[in-house]
Amino acid sequence: MTMIQIAMAGAGAAGMRYTQHLLKTGQAQIAGIFDETQEAAAELAAHCGCSVFASLEALLEAVPEGVVFVCSRQPENKARHVIQALQQGRHVIAELPAASRLQDVRDMLAAAGPSAKRLLFTNPERFYFHNADVKKRIAGGAIGSIGMINAKRYSPLPSEHADSISYGAASDDSVSLSPAIQPGANQAAWTDSIRWSNGQQEPEGQEAPAGALYRLALSDIGHLRWIAGDVASVYAMRTVAEGLDYVLVTLKFQCGAIANIEAYWGYPGGYVSAAEYAGPKGVIRYDSRKTNALSIHKTGHAGAHAQAKHQSSPSFRDPEVAEFTHLLSCITDSQQPVSTAADVLETLKVTDAALQSIRSGQPVEMAAFAAADQLDDGKGDGERA
Structure with a gap:
Protein backbone atom coordinates (compact mmCIF):
# COMPACT_ATOMS: atom_id res chain seq x y z
CA MET A 1 0.00 0.00 0.00
CA ARG A 126 -21.45 11.94 11.59
CA PHE A 127 -19.06 9.17 12.60
CA TYR A 128 -20.05 8.66 16.23
CA PHE A 129 -21.80 5.33 16.33
CA HIS A 130 -24.97 6.43 18.10
CA ASN A 131 -25.46 9.28 15.59
CA ALA A 132 -24.97 6.96 12.62
CA ASP A 133 -27.41 4.49 14.19
CA VAL A 134 -30.05 7.19 14.73
CA LYS A 135 -29.65 8.34 11.13
CA LYS A 136 -30.07 4.75 9.88
CA ARG A 137 -33.13 4.06 12.04
CA ILE A 138 -34.91 7.28 11.10
CA ALA A 139 -34.15 6.78 7.40
CA GLY A 140 -35.53 3.25 7.76
CA GLY A 141 -38.84 4.56 9.10
CA ALA A 142 -38.44 3.38 12.70
CA ILE A 143 -40.41 6.35 14.07
CA GLY A 144 -42.17 7.42 10.88
CA SER A 145 -41.84 11.01 9.67
CA ILE A 146 -39.98 13.16 12.19
CA GLY A 147 -42.29 15.60 13.91
CA MET A 148 -40.24 17.01 16.79
CA ILE A 149 -36.57 17.07 17.79
CA ASN A 150 -35.11 18.30 21.07
CA ALA A 151 -31.32 18.54 21.31
CA LYS A 152 -29.02 19.91 23.97
CA ARG A 153 -25.28 20.41 24.29
CA TYR A 154 -23.88 21.70 27.58
CA SER A 155 -20.23 22.42 28.27
CA PRO A 156 -18.37 23.70 31.32
CA LEU A 157 -16.29 26.83 31.03
CA PRO A 158 -12.83 25.82 29.75
CA SER A 159 -10.15 26.40 32.36
CA GLU A 160 -6.89 28.27 32.03
CA HIS A 161 -5.25 24.84 32.28
CA ALA A 162 -7.16 23.47 29.29
CA ASP A 163 -3.94 22.50 27.51
CA SER A 164 -3.57 19.69 30.01
CA ILE A 165 -7.26 18.78 30.37
CA SER A 166 -8.97 17.00 27.50
CA TYR A 167 -12.32 18.43 26.41
CA GLY A 168 -12.44 16.67 23.07
CA ALA A 169 -13.47 13.10 22.45
CA ALA A 170 -10.86 10.74 23.79
CA SER A 171 -9.52 8.31 21.25
CA ASP A 172 -11.41 5.41 22.76
CA ASP A 173 -14.70 7.20 23.38
CA SER A 174 -17.97 6.78 21.56
CA VAL A 175 -19.44 9.79 23.36
CA SER A 176 -20.19 12.66 20.97
CA LEU A 177 -18.42 15.87 21.86
CA SER A 178 -18.55 19.10 19.91
CA PRO A 179 -15.67 19.49 17.47
CA ALA A 180 -15.31 23.00 18.84
CA ILE A 181 -14.45 21.66 22.29
CA GLN A 182 -10.88 20.77 21.51
CA PRO A 183 -7.97 20.19 23.85
CA GLY A 184 -5.96 23.37 24.02
CA ALA A 185 -8.99 25.62 23.58
CA ASN A 186 -8.43 27.54 26.81
CA GLN A 187 -10.71 30.10 28.36
CA ALA A 188 -9.07 33.06 26.63
CA ALA A 189 -9.59 31.46 23.22
CA TRP A 190 -13.30 31.18 23.96
CA THR A 191 -13.86 34.56 25.60
CA ASP A 192 -11.79 36.99 23.52
CA SER A 193 -14.69 37.56 21.10
CA ILE A 194 -17.51 37.40 23.68
CA ARG A 195 -19.07 40.66 24.84
CA TRP A 196 -20.65 39.82 28.20
CA SER A 197 -23.99 41.64 28.09
CA ASN A 198 -25.71 40.43 31.28
CA GLY A 199 -28.54 38.93 29.29
CA GLN A 200 -29.27 41.98 27.16
CA GLN A 201 -29.99 41.69 23.44
CA GLU A 202 -26.79 41.92 21.44
CA PRO A 203 -26.57 44.94 19.07
CA GLU A 204 -25.51 44.39 15.48
CA GLY A 205 -21.77 44.14 14.94
CA GLN A 206 -20.72 44.23 18.57
CA GLU A 207 -18.81 40.98 18.52
CA ALA A 208 -17.40 38.39 16.18
CA PRO A 209 -19.39 35.15 15.84
CA ALA A 210 -18.40 32.95 18.76
CA GLY A 211 -19.80 31.68 22.04
CA ALA A 212 -22.36 28.94 22.54
CA LEU A 213 -24.00 29.52 19.15
CA TYR A 214 -20.89 28.95 17.04
CA ARG A 215 -18.97 26.72 19.45
CA LEU A 216 -21.82 24.37 20.43
CA ALA A 217 -25.14 24.90 18.62
CA LEU A 218 -23.46 24.89 15.20
CA SER A 219 -22.58 21.22 15.69
CA ASP A 220 -26.21 20.30 16.35
CA ILE A 221 -27.45 22.46 13.48
CA GLY A 222 -25.17 20.58 11.10
CA HIS A 223 -26.11 17.22 12.59
CA LEU A 224 -29.86 17.85 12.42
CA ARG A 225 -29.58 19.05 8.82
CA TRP A 226 -28.02 15.64 8.10
CA ILE A 227 -30.98 13.93 9.82
CA ALA A 228 -33.94 16.09 8.75
CA GLY A 229 -32.80 17.96 5.64
CA ASP A 230 -32.82 21.63 4.73
CA VAL A 231 -34.01 24.32 7.13
CA ALA A 232 -36.95 26.58 6.21
CA SER A 233 -36.81 29.09 9.08
CA VAL A 234 -34.84 29.93 12.22
CA TYR A 235 -35.71 31.63 15.48
CA ALA A 236 -33.16 32.07 18.26
CA MET A 237 -32.76 33.65 21.69
CA ARG A 238 -29.66 34.20 23.76
CA THR A 239 -28.78 35.09 27.34
CA VAL A 240 -25.21 36.07 28.15
CA ALA A 241 -23.77 36.90 31.55
CA GLU A 242 -20.28 36.71 33.01
CA GLY A 243 -19.12 33.12 32.57
CA LEU A 244 -22.41 31.93 31.06
CA ASP A 245 -23.70 31.83 27.49
CA TYR A 246 -27.06 30.17 26.78
CA VAL A 247 -28.65 29.94 23.33
CA LEU A 248 -32.00 28.43 22.31
CA VAL A 249 -32.44 27.87 18.56
CA THR A 250 -35.71 26.71 16.99
CA LEU A 251 -35.48 25.31 13.47
CA LYS A 252 -38.37 24.56 11.15
CA PHE A 253 -37.32 22.12 8.44
CA GLN A 254 -38.70 21.97 4.93
CA CYS A 255 -39.98 18.46 5.73
CA GLY A 256 -42.20 20.01 8.43
CA ALA A 257 -40.21 18.88 11.48
CA ILE A 258 -39.49 21.30 14.32
CA ALA A 259 -36.25 21.21 16.33
CA ASN A 260 -35.30 22.98 19.54
CA ILE A 261 -31.56 23.20 20.20
CA GLU A 262 -30.18 24.25 23.58
CA ALA A 263 -26.53 25.30 23.79
CA TYR A 264 -25.20 26.14 27.24
CA TRP A 265 -21.61 27.19 27.76
CA GLY A 266 -20.64 27.70 31.38
CA TYR A 267 -22.60 24.68 32.59
CA PRO A 268 -21.55 23.82 36.18
CA GLY A 269 -21.44 20.08 35.52
CA GLY A 270 -19.55 17.99 33.00
CA TYR A 271 -20.09 17.85 29.26
CA VAL A 272 -23.62 16.80 28.19
CA SER A 273 -24.96 15.87 24.77
CA ALA A 274 -28.55 14.66 24.36
CA ALA A 275 -31.21 14.40 21.67
CA GLU A 276 -34.79 13.17 21.32
CA TYR A 277 -36.46 12.43 17.98
CA ALA A 278 -40.25 11.97 17.97
CA GLY A 279 -42.50 10.69 15.19
CA PRO A 280 -45.93 9.04 14.87
CA LYS A 281 -44.45 5.56 15.38
CA GLY A 282 -42.28 6.26 18.40
CA VAL A 283 -39.38 8.14 19.98
CA ILE A 284 -35.59 7.71 19.78
CA ARG A 285 -33.54 9.14 22.64
CA TYR A 286 -29.83 9.58 23.31
CA ASP A 287 -28.28 11.07 26.46
CA SER A 288 -24.54 10.96 27.12
CA ARG A 289 -25.21 10.99 30.87
CA LYS A 290 -27.05 7.67 30.61
CA THR A 291 -24.60 5.87 28.34
CA ASN A 292 -21.33 6.49 30.15
CA ALA A 293 -19.85 3.18 31.25
CA LEU A 294 -16.70 4.66 32.78
CA SER A 295 -16.21 7.58 35.14
CA ILE A 296 -12.74 8.88 36.04
CA HIS A 297 -12.24 11.46 38.80
CA LYS A 298 -8.94 13.33 38.99
CA THR A 299 -7.47 15.97 41.24
CA GLY A 300 -8.06 19.24 39.39
CA HIS A 301 -5.77 22.23 39.04
CA ALA A 302 -6.23 24.90 41.67
CA GLY A 303 -8.71 27.48 40.46
CA ALA A 304 -9.82 25.46 37.46
CA HIS A 305 -13.40 26.10 36.38
CA ALA A 306 -13.87 22.81 34.58
CA GLN A 307 -14.72 19.66 36.44
CA ALA A 308 -11.73 17.34 36.93
CA LYS A 309 -13.86 14.41 35.85
CA HIS A 310 -14.09 12.46 32.62
CA GLN A 311 -16.97 10.19 31.73
CA SER A 312 -16.94 8.01 28.67
CA SER A 313 -18.14 4.85 27.04
CA PRO A 314 -14.99 3.16 25.72
CA SER A 315 -15.19 1.36 22.41
CA PHE A 316 -12.91 -1.02 20.56
CA ARG A 317 -13.67 1.00 17.43
CA ASP A 318 -12.53 4.61 17.20
CA PRO A 319 -15.01 6.79 15.26
CA GLU A 320 -12.45 9.52 14.61
CA VAL A 321 -10.00 7.03 13.11
CA THR A 340 -19.35 17.97 1.87
CA ALA A 341 -17.98 21.49 1.71
CA ALA A 342 -21.46 22.56 0.58
CA ASP A 343 -22.86 21.06 3.81
CA VAL A 344 -20.42 23.14 5.82
CA LEU A 345 -21.44 26.31 3.99
CA GLU A 346 -25.17 25.67 4.43
CA THR A 347 -24.77 24.91 8.13
CA LEU A 348 -22.88 28.16 8.65
CA LYS A 349 -25.65 30.02 6.78
CA VAL A 350 -28.27 28.63 9.18
CA THR A 351 -26.07 29.56 12.14
CA ASP A 352 -25.64 33.09 10.80
CA ALA A 353 -29.42 33.29 10.36
CA ALA A 354 -29.79 32.31 14.03
CA LEU A 355 -27.43 35.15 14.97
CA GLN A 356 -29.55 37.54 12.89
CA SER A 357 -32.65 36.32 14.73
CA ILE A 358 -30.97 36.90 18.09
CA ARG A 359 -30.13 40.46 17.09
CA SER A 360 -33.54 41.28 15.59
CA GLY A 361 -35.77 39.27 17.92
CA GLN A 362 -37.62 37.98 14.86
CA PRO A 363 -37.70 34.64 13.02
CA VAL A 364 -35.62 34.44 9.85
CA GLU A 365 -36.85 32.72 6.68
CA MET A 366 -33.92 30.94 5.06
CA ALA A 367 -35.13 31.69 1.52
CA ALA A 368 -35.12 35.42 2.24
CA PHE A 369 -31.82 35.16 4.10
CA ALA A 370 -30.19 33.38 1.15
CA ALA A 371 -31.61 35.89 -1.33
CA ALA A 372 -30.12 38.75 0.67
CA ASP A 373 -26.80 36.99 0.94
CA GLN A 374 -25.91 35.99 -2.62
CA LEU A 375 -22.78 33.93 -3.14
CA ASP A 376 -19.79 35.46 -4.86
CA ASP A 377 -18.91 34.72 -8.48
CA GLY A 378 -16.35 32.25 -7.13
CA LYS A 379 -19.05 29.97 -5.72
CA GLY A 380 -18.34 26.26 -6.14
CA ASP A 381 -18.64 23.03 -4.27
CA GLY A 382 -14.88 22.82 -3.82
CA GLU A 383 -14.85 19.16 -4.73
CA ARG A 384 -14.39 17.03 -7.79
CA ALA A 385 -17.09 14.60 -8.79
Whole structure:
Protein backbone atom coordinates (compact mmCIF):
# COMPACT_ATOMS: atom_id res chain seq x y z
CA MET A 1 0.00 0.00 0.00
CA THR A 2 1.29 3.47 -0.93
CA MET A 3 1.35 5.68 2.14
CA ILE A 4 -0.23 9.13 1.93
CA GLN A 5 2.14 11.91 2.99
CA ILE A 6 0.64 14.47 5.39
CA ALA A 7 1.72 18.07 6.03
CA MET A 8 0.34 19.26 9.39
CA ALA A 9 -0.46 22.87 10.26
CA GLY A 10 -1.09 23.02 13.98
CA ALA A 11 0.78 21.17 16.71
CA GLY A 12 -1.50 21.88 19.64
CA ALA A 13 -3.52 19.22 21.40
CA ALA A 14 -6.01 19.06 18.51
CA GLY A 15 -3.17 18.68 16.01
CA MET A 16 -1.62 15.98 18.17
CA ARG A 17 -4.91 14.08 18.29
CA TYR A 18 -5.35 14.38 14.53
CA THR A 19 -1.83 13.10 14.00
CA GLN A 20 -2.51 10.08 16.20
CA HIS A 21 -5.72 9.30 14.29
CA LEU A 22 -4.00 9.63 10.91
CA LEU A 23 -1.20 7.28 11.93
CA LYS A 24 -3.73 4.76 13.27
CA THR A 25 -5.36 4.53 9.84
CA GLY A 26 -2.25 2.72 8.58
CA GLN A 27 -2.47 4.80 5.40
CA ALA A 28 -0.60 7.97 6.35
CA GLN A 29 2.85 9.26 7.22
CA ILE A 30 3.60 12.73 8.59
CA ALA A 31 5.98 14.56 6.24
CA GLY A 32 6.30 17.82 8.15
CA ILE A 33 4.75 20.01 10.85
CA PHE A 34 4.31 23.77 11.18
CA ASP A 35 3.26 25.67 14.27
CA GLU A 36 4.14 29.13 15.60
CA THR A 37 5.01 27.46 18.90
CA GLN A 38 8.25 25.75 17.98
CA GLU A 39 8.39 23.69 21.18
CA ALA A 40 5.00 22.10 20.48
CA ALA A 41 5.92 21.45 16.85
CA ALA A 42 9.25 19.90 17.84
CA GLU A 43 7.60 17.62 20.40
CA LEU A 44 5.03 16.36 17.90
CA ALA A 45 7.65 16.00 15.16
CA ALA A 46 9.84 13.91 17.46
CA HIS A 47 6.91 11.57 18.01
CA CYS A 48 6.26 11.30 14.26
CA GLY A 49 9.87 11.28 13.08
CA CYS A 50 9.44 14.23 10.72
CA SER A 51 10.79 17.75 10.19
CA VAL A 52 9.65 21.00 11.81
CA PHE A 53 9.09 24.15 9.76
CA ALA A 54 9.07 27.74 10.98
CA SER A 55 6.43 28.93 8.51
CA LEU A 56 3.60 27.56 6.42
CA GLU A 57 5.40 28.70 3.28
CA ALA A 58 8.50 26.72 4.20
CA LEU A 59 6.41 23.62 4.90
CA LEU A 60 4.53 23.76 1.60
CA GLU A 61 7.72 24.40 -0.38
CA ALA A 62 9.61 21.53 1.23
CA VAL A 63 7.07 18.72 0.97
CA PRO A 64 6.60 16.98 -2.40
CA GLU A 65 3.57 17.21 -4.67
CA GLY A 66 0.73 14.95 -3.67
CA VAL A 67 1.11 15.70 0.03
CA VAL A 68 -2.23 16.20 1.82
CA PHE A 69 -2.43 19.35 3.92
CA VAL A 70 -4.23 18.91 7.27
CA CYS A 71 -5.16 22.13 9.05
CA SER A 72 -6.16 22.23 12.73
CA ARG A 73 -5.82 25.97 13.21
CA GLN A 74 -8.13 28.45 14.92
CA PRO A 75 -10.87 29.84 12.59
CA GLU A 76 -9.17 33.23 12.27
CA ASN A 77 -6.06 31.61 10.72
CA LYS A 78 -7.66 28.66 8.99
CA ALA A 79 -8.98 30.32 5.83
CA ARG A 80 -5.65 31.92 4.96
CA HIS A 81 -3.72 28.68 5.43
CA VAL A 82 -6.28 26.52 3.62
CA ILE A 83 -6.44 28.91 0.65
CA GLN A 84 -2.65 29.05 0.43
CA ALA A 85 -2.41 25.25 0.38
CA LEU A 86 -5.15 24.91 -2.27
CA GLN A 87 -3.50 27.53 -4.46
CA GLN A 88 -0.31 25.48 -4.34
CA GLY A 89 -2.17 22.41 -5.55
CA ARG A 90 -2.61 20.49 -2.30
CA HIS A 91 -5.57 18.44 -1.17
CA VAL A 92 -6.80 19.88 2.14
CA ILE A 93 -8.50 18.37 5.19
CA ALA A 94 -9.61 21.14 7.56
CA GLU A 95 -11.02 21.02 11.05
CA LEU A 96 -14.50 22.21 11.95
CA PRO A 97 -15.65 24.85 12.66
CA ALA A 98 -14.58 25.79 9.13
CA ALA A 99 -14.53 29.52 9.81
CA SER A 100 -16.35 32.21 11.74
CA ARG A 101 -17.49 34.04 8.58
CA LEU A 102 -19.40 32.84 5.52
CA GLN A 103 -17.05 34.78 3.26
CA ASP A 104 -14.08 32.80 4.56
CA VAL A 105 -15.74 29.52 3.55
CA ARG A 106 -16.65 30.96 0.15
CA ASP A 107 -13.05 32.03 -0.36
CA MET A 108 -11.91 28.48 0.43
CA LEU A 109 -14.40 27.05 -2.06
CA ALA A 110 -13.32 29.56 -4.70
CA ALA A 111 -9.68 28.54 -4.21
CA ALA A 112 -10.56 24.85 -4.41
CA GLY A 113 -12.43 25.10 -7.71
CA PRO A 114 -9.56 26.06 -10.08
CA SER A 115 -7.09 23.82 -8.23
CA ALA A 116 -9.08 20.63 -8.95
CA LYS A 117 -8.09 19.51 -5.45
CA ARG A 118 -10.31 18.18 -2.68
CA LEU A 119 -11.38 20.48 0.13
CA LEU A 120 -12.64 18.23 2.92
CA PHE A 121 -13.80 19.04 6.43
CA THR A 122 -13.76 16.87 9.51
CA ASN A 123 -17.21 16.28 10.99
CA PRO A 124 -16.94 13.72 13.81
CA GLU A 125 -20.64 14.04 14.66
CA ARG A 126 -21.45 11.94 11.59
CA PHE A 127 -19.06 9.17 12.60
CA TYR A 128 -20.05 8.66 16.23
CA PHE A 129 -21.80 5.33 16.33
CA HIS A 130 -24.97 6.43 18.10
CA ASN A 131 -25.46 9.28 15.59
CA ALA A 132 -24.97 6.96 12.62
CA ASP A 133 -27.41 4.49 14.19
CA VAL A 134 -30.05 7.19 14.73
CA LYS A 135 -29.65 8.34 11.13
CA LYS A 136 -30.07 4.75 9.88
CA ARG A 137 -33.13 4.06 12.04
CA ILE A 138 -34.91 7.28 11.10
CA ALA A 139 -34.15 6.78 7.40
CA GLY A 140 -35.53 3.25 7.76
CA GLY A 141 -38.84 4.56 9.10
CA ALA A 142 -38.44 3.38 12.70
CA ILE A 143 -40.41 6.35 14.07
CA GLY A 144 -42.17 7.42 10.88
CA SER A 145 -41.84 11.01 9.67
CA ILE A 146 -39.98 13.16 12.19
CA GLY A 147 -42.29 15.60 13.91
CA MET A 148 -40.24 17.01 16.79
CA ILE A 149 -36.57 17.07 17.79
CA ASN A 150 -35.11 18.30 21.07
CA ALA A 151 -31.32 18.54 21.31
CA LYS A 152 -29.02 19.91 23.97
CA ARG A 153 -25.28 20.41 24.29
CA TYR A 154 -23.88 21.70 27.58
CA SER A 155 -20.23 22.42 28.27
CA PRO A 156 -18.37 23.70 31.32
CA LEU A 157 -16.29 26.83 31.03
CA PRO A 158 -12.83 25.82 29.75
CA SER A 159 -10.15 26.40 32.36
CA GLU A 160 -6.89 28.27 32.03
CA HIS A 161 -5.25 24.84 32.28
CA ALA A 162 -7.16 23.47 29.29
CA ASP A 163 -3.94 22.50 27.51
CA SER A 164 -3.57 19.69 30.01
CA ILE A 165 -7.26 18.78 30.37
CA SER A 166 -8.97 17.00 27.50
CA TYR A 167 -12.32 18.43 26.41
CA GLY A 168 -12.44 16.67 23.07
CA ALA A 169 -13.47 13.10 22.45
CA ALA A 170 -10.86 10.74 23.79
CA SER A 171 -9.52 8.31 21.25
CA ASP A 172 -11.41 5.41 22.76
CA ASP A 173 -14.70 7.20 23.38
CA SER A 174 -17.97 6.78 21.56
CA VAL A 175 -19.44 9.79 23.36
CA SER A 176 -20.19 12.66 20.97
CA LEU A 177 -18.42 15.87 21.86
CA SER A 178 -18.55 19.10 19.91
CA PRO A 179 -15.67 19.49 17.47
CA ALA A 180 -15.31 23.00 18.84
CA ILE A 181 -14.45 21.66 22.29
CA GLN A 182 -10.88 20.77 21.51
CA PRO A 183 -7.97 20.19 23.85
CA GLY A 184 -5.96 23.37 24.02
CA ALA A 185 -8.99 25.62 23.58
CA ASN A 186 -8.43 27.54 26.81
CA GLN A 187 -10.71 30.10 28.36
CA ALA A 188 -9.07 33.06 26.63
CA ALA A 189 -9.59 31.46 23.22
CA TRP A 190 -13.30 31.18 23.96
CA THR A 191 -13.86 34.56 25.60
CA ASP A 192 -11.79 36.99 23.52
CA SER A 193 -14.69 37.56 21.10
CA ILE A 194 -17.51 37.40 23.68
CA ARG A 195 -19.07 40.66 24.84
CA TRP A 196 -20.65 39.82 28.20
CA SER A 197 -23.99 41.64 28.09
CA ASN A 198 -25.71 40.43 31.28
CA GLY A 199 -28.54 38.93 29.29
CA GLN A 200 -29.27 41.98 27.16
CA GLN A 201 -29.99 41.69 23.44
CA GLU A 202 -26.79 41.92 21.44
CA PRO A 203 -26.57 44.94 19.07
CA GLU A 204 -25.51 44.39 15.48
CA GLY A 205 -21.77 44.14 14.94
CA GLN A 206 -20.72 44.23 18.57
CA GLU A 207 -18.81 40.98 18.52
CA ALA A 208 -17.40 38.39 16.18
CA PRO A 209 -19.39 35.15 15.84
CA ALA A 210 -18.40 32.95 18.76
CA GLY A 211 -19.80 31.68 22.04
CA ALA A 212 -22.36 28.94 22.54
CA LEU A 213 -24.00 29.52 19.15
CA TYR A 214 -20.89 28.95 17.04
CA ARG A 215 -18.97 26.72 19.45
CA LEU A 216 -21.82 24.37 20.43
CA ALA A 217 -25.14 24.90 18.62
CA LEU A 218 -23.46 24.89 15.20
CA SER A 219 -22.58 21.22 15.69
CA ASP A 220 -26.21 20.30 16.35
CA ILE A 221 -27.45 22.46 13.48
CA GLY A 222 -25.17 20.58 11.10
CA HIS A 223 -26.11 17.22 12.59
CA LEU A 224 -29.86 17.85 12.42
CA ARG A 225 -29.58 19.05 8.82
CA TRP A 226 -28.02 15.64 8.10
CA ILE A 227 -30.98 13.93 9.82
CA ALA A 228 -33.94 16.09 8.75
CA GLY A 229 -32.80 17.96 5.64
CA ASP A 230 -32.82 21.63 4.73
CA VAL A 231 -34.01 24.32 7.13
CA ALA A 232 -36.95 26.58 6.21
CA SER A 233 -36.81 29.09 9.08
CA VAL A 234 -34.84 29.93 12.22
CA TYR A 235 -35.71 31.63 15.48
CA ALA A 236 -33.16 32.07 18.26
CA MET A 237 -32.76 33.65 21.69
CA ARG A 238 -29.66 34.20 23.76
CA THR A 239 -28.78 35.09 27.34
CA VAL A 240 -25.21 36.07 28.15
CA ALA A 241 -23.77 36.90 31.55
CA GLU A 242 -20.28 36.71 33.01
CA GLY A 243 -19.12 33.12 32.57
CA LEU A 244 -22.41 31.93 31.06
CA ASP A 245 -23.70 31.83 27.49
CA TYR A 246 -27.06 30.17 26.78
CA VAL A 247 -28.65 29.94 23.33
CA LEU A 248 -32.00 28.43 22.31
CA VAL A 249 -32.44 27.87 18.56
CA THR A 250 -35.71 26.71 16.99
CA LEU A 251 -35.48 25.31 13.47
CA LYS A 252 -38.37 24.56 11.15
CA PHE A 253 -37.32 22.12 8.44
CA GLN A 254 -38.70 21.97 4.93
CA CYS A 255 -39.98 18.46 5.73
CA GLY A 256 -42.20 20.01 8.43
CA ALA A 257 -40.21 18.88 11.48
CA ILE A 258 -39.49 21.30 14.32
CA ALA A 259 -36.25 21.21 16.33
CA ASN A 260 -35.30 22.98 19.54
CA ILE A 261 -31.56 23.20 20.20
CA GLU A 262 -30.18 24.25 23.58
CA ALA A 263 -26.53 25.30 23.79
CA TYR A 264 -25.20 26.14 27.24
CA TRP A 265 -21.61 27.19 27.76
CA GLY A 266 -20.64 27.70 31.38
CA TYR A 267 -22.60 24.68 32.59
CA PRO A 268 -21.55 23.82 36.18
CA GLY A 269 -21.44 20.08 35.52
CA GLY A 270 -19.55 17.99 33.00
CA TYR A 271 -20.09 17.85 29.26
CA VAL A 272 -23.62 16.80 28.19
CA SER A 273 -24.96 15.87 24.77
CA ALA A 274 -28.55 14.66 24.36
CA ALA A 275 -31.21 14.40 21.67
CA GLU A 276 -34.79 13.17 21.32
CA TYR A 277 -36.46 12.43 17.98
CA ALA A 278 -40.25 11.97 17.97
CA GLY A 279 -42.50 10.69 15.19
CA PRO A 280 -45.93 9.04 14.87
CA LYS A 281 -44.45 5.56 15.38
CA GLY A 282 -42.28 6.26 18.40
CA VAL A 283 -39.38 8.14 19.98
CA ILE A 284 -35.59 7.71 19.78
CA ARG A 285 -33.54 9.14 22.64
CA TYR A 286 -29.83 9.58 23.31
CA ASP A 287 -28.28 11.07 26.46
CA SER A 288 -24.54 10.96 27.12
CA ARG A 289 -25.21 10.99 30.87
CA LYS A 290 -27.05 7.67 30.61
CA THR A 291 -24.60 5.87 28.34
CA ASN A 292 -21.33 6.49 30.15
CA ALA A 293 -19.85 3.18 31.25
CA LEU A 294 -16.70 4.66 32.78
CA SER A 295 -16.21 7.58 35.14
CA ILE A 296 -12.74 8.88 36.04
CA HIS A 297 -12.24 11.46 38.80
CA LYS A 298 -8.94 13.33 38.99
CA THR A 299 -7.47 15.97 41.24
CA GLY A 300 -8.06 19.24 39.39
CA HIS A 301 -5.77 22.23 39.04
CA ALA A 302 -6.23 24.90 41.67
CA GLY A 303 -8.71 27.48 40.46
CA ALA A 304 -9.82 25.46 37.46
CA HIS A 305 -13.40 26.10 36.38
CA ALA A 306 -13.87 22.81 34.58
CA GLN A 307 -14.72 19.66 36.44
CA ALA A 308 -11.73 17.34 36.93
CA LYS A 309 -13.86 14.41 35.85
CA HIS A 310 -14.09 12.46 32.62
CA GLN A 311 -16.97 10.19 31.73
CA SER A 312 -16.94 8.01 28.67
CA SER A 313 -18.14 4.85 27.04
CA PRO A 314 -14.99 3.16 25.72
CA SER A 315 -15.19 1.36 22.41
CA PHE A 316 -12.91 -1.02 20.56
CA ARG A 317 -13.67 1.00 17.43
CA ASP A 318 -12.53 4.61 17.20
CA PRO A 319 -15.01 6.79 15.26
CA GLU A 320 -12.45 9.52 14.61
CA VAL A 321 -10.00 7.03 13.11
CA ALA A 322 -12.87 5.79 10.93
CA GLU A 323 -13.48 9.38 9.88
CA PHE A 324 -9.88 9.95 8.78
CA THR A 325 -9.86 6.61 6.96
CA HIS A 326 -12.93 7.82 5.07
CA LEU A 327 -11.40 11.24 4.30
CA LEU A 328 -8.20 9.69 2.96
CA SER A 329 -10.29 7.36 0.80
CA CYS A 330 -12.09 10.40 -0.60
CA ILE A 331 -8.71 11.60 -1.87
CA THR A 332 -7.28 8.29 -3.10
CA ASP A 333 -10.50 6.77 -4.50
CA SER A 334 -12.50 9.92 -5.32
CA GLN A 335 -15.28 8.92 -2.91
CA GLN A 336 -18.01 11.39 -2.02
CA PRO A 337 -17.45 12.65 1.54
CA VAL A 338 -20.10 12.10 4.20
CA SER A 339 -19.87 15.82 4.96
CA THR A 340 -19.35 17.97 1.87
CA ALA A 341 -17.98 21.49 1.71
CA ALA A 342 -21.46 22.56 0.58
CA ASP A 343 -22.86 21.06 3.81
CA VAL A 344 -20.42 23.14 5.82
CA LEU A 345 -21.44 26.31 3.99
CA GLU A 346 -25.17 25.67 4.43
CA THR A 347 -24.77 24.91 8.13
CA LEU A 348 -22.88 28.16 8.65
CA LYS A 349 -25.65 30.02 6.78
CA VAL A 350 -28.27 28.63 9.18
CA THR A 351 -26.07 29.56 12.14
CA ASP A 352 -25.64 33.09 10.80
CA ALA A 353 -29.42 33.29 10.36
CA ALA A 354 -29.79 32.31 14.03
CA LEU A 355 -27.43 35.15 14.97
CA GLN A 356 -29.55 37.54 12.89
CA SER A 357 -32.65 36.32 14.73
CA ILE A 358 -30.97 36.90 18.09
CA ARG A 359 -30.13 40.46 17.09
CA SER A 360 -33.54 41.28 15.59
CA GLY A 361 -35.77 39.27 17.92
CA GLN A 362 -37.62 37.98 14.86
CA PRO A 363 -37.70 34.64 13.02
CA VAL A 364 -35.62 34.44 9.85
CA GLU A 365 -36.85 32.72 6.68
CA MET A 366 -33.92 30.94 5.06
CA ALA A 367 -35.13 31.69 1.52
CA ALA A 368 -35.12 35.42 2.24
CA PHE A 369 -31.82 35.16 4.10
CA ALA A 370 -30.19 33.38 1.15
CA ALA A 371 -31.61 35.89 -1.33
CA ALA A 372 -30.12 38.75 0.67
CA ASP A 373 -26.80 36.99 0.94
CA GLN A 374 -25.91 35.99 -2.62
CA LEU A 375 -22.78 33.93 -3.14
CA ASP A 376 -19.79 35.46 -4.86
CA ASP A 377 -18.91 34.72 -8.48
CA GLY A 378 -16.35 32.25 -7.13
CA LYS A 379 -19.05 29.97 -5.72
CA GLY A 380 -18.34 26.26 -6.14
CA ASP A 381 -18.64 23.03 -4.27
CA GLY A 382 -14.88 22.82 -3.82
CA GLU A 383 -14.85 19.16 -4.73
CA ARG A 384 -14.39 17.03 -7.79
CA ALA A 385 -17.09 14.60 -8.79
